[in-house]
Amino acid sequence: MTDALILLGTKGGPAIRPGGPNPTSMLLNLAARRIVIDCGLGVSRGLVETGMSLKDLDLVFITHLHSDHVLELGPLLHTAWTTGLEHPVTVFGPVGIRAVWAGFLASLAYDIETRIADEGRPDLAEMITVVEYGPGIVLDLPDLTVEALRVDHPPVVECFALKVTGAGRTLVFSADTAPFPPLADFARGADILVHEAMLPEGLESIIRRTGNGARLREHLVASHSFAADAAAIAHRAGVGMLVLNHLIPADDPAFGEVHWRAAVMPVWDGPLVVGRDGLVISL
Template identity: 65%
Template sequence: MSDRLVILGSKGGPAIRPEGPMPTSSLLELAGRRIVVDCGLGVTVGLVDADMHLRDLDLIFITHLHSDHVLEMGPLIHTAWTAGLAKPVTVHGPPGVGDVWDGFCRSMSYDIQTRIEDEGRPDIRELVRIEEYGEGPVLDEGGLSVAALRVVHPPVTDCFALSFQGGGRKIVFSADTAYFPPLAHFARNADILVHEAMLEAGVDALVARTGNAASLKKHLMDSHTLAGDAGRIASLAECGHLLLHHLIPADDPNFGEEEWHDAVRKTWSGPLMVARDGLEIRLD
């Protein structure tokens, strides 16, 4: 298995629109592990499109409990189970992620029990281990180490950037966050910093189309990072590459790669990528 990073869903926020991208999720294959980072709507199809057999599902990390990061966690695991998953899966998430899983299992109890009895499947509830984490070391096993940093994403308090190290590489995900300079130290010398990004002009266009414009814009500006500030974090961290992710806006035809590059080039001069659904980056 070659190490790679695949963006499965690249947009910020839970809404989807015709021919638009899907909410946030990524596949990181590193140090012999298959790691799903966040489970926005569409993650299951995204994994299949990335040529991953769902029965090989291994590790899931949830950065926080907003729906565009956790909505399809249960359905992903259940669909993998119906596709032949028979080995344990570990879900690492913030406090409350266990309630999300337990609630899903309760909602699907009839189907789960029927398939156990009628199809001879193992009990899905016994295959899944939930590990709730906080700031600091999260995992260290088999050549893979993972650490978490609490970031600023009001009103959510349990939202964490994640650092994955293995095979001589370091990949860091910012999660959803306002501009947060301590993230630069956390991401120091990362091969790739996957950082959320927002275009201010795009935000104005976005909120103009909604009925809750004032509240939505305040939330976005208080809780997310402008693209230029993502570039500042990457420069301070001296990263190898910056990958803009969780894009706001991601589905406005008036804002494309040129606008993202223009916004970032004032603060970051290194290699730059803009996420899109299905983008695959070979880490070798």
């Protein structure tokens, strides 16, 4: 297993459109571990398309409980189970993630019970350990540590950036956040910062297509970061590479990589990756 960050879904928000990208999910292969970060719609297919067998599912981290980050958590775990998962999997998420998992198990109780009895499968509920986390150290192993920082994503309070360190590398994932200066200290010296990003000139387009008008605009501006804001955090943190992810808009043909690069150019002149589904970043 080669160490790499694979962007599975790079779209901000839960809507999907023909030919467009999927909502947020990532696979981090690091320190001989397979780490899934967020489980937006499409994560199971995205993992399979990387060549990974879902039987090898290992660690799962959820940054917050918005649907574009957690909608396919239950289906991913269930699909791994029906694929032949034989070992325990640990899911780390903010307060409320246990209820999400319990609700999924209740909704699929008939199917799960039938497959246990009819196909001889182990009990899915007993294979999954769910850990609710807050700020601070989330996972502390000899070869891998994960630390969480609460970020600013109103009205969601339990939303966390994650710092993953292993195999001599550090990667920081912003989660969804408004511009948040403490994130620069949290990401100080990281090899890679994966940060959400919006294009100011793209907001009206997404509002027209999604609806809710002024209220949606208010939410986006109050709860998310423009590309230039992400670049400023990367600059202050002195990271090795900035990866723009959770893009808003991500599926509008009027806006492409040239617009994202132009948005960060006044602030960031270091290595830059504009996220797209299936992109592999070797570590």
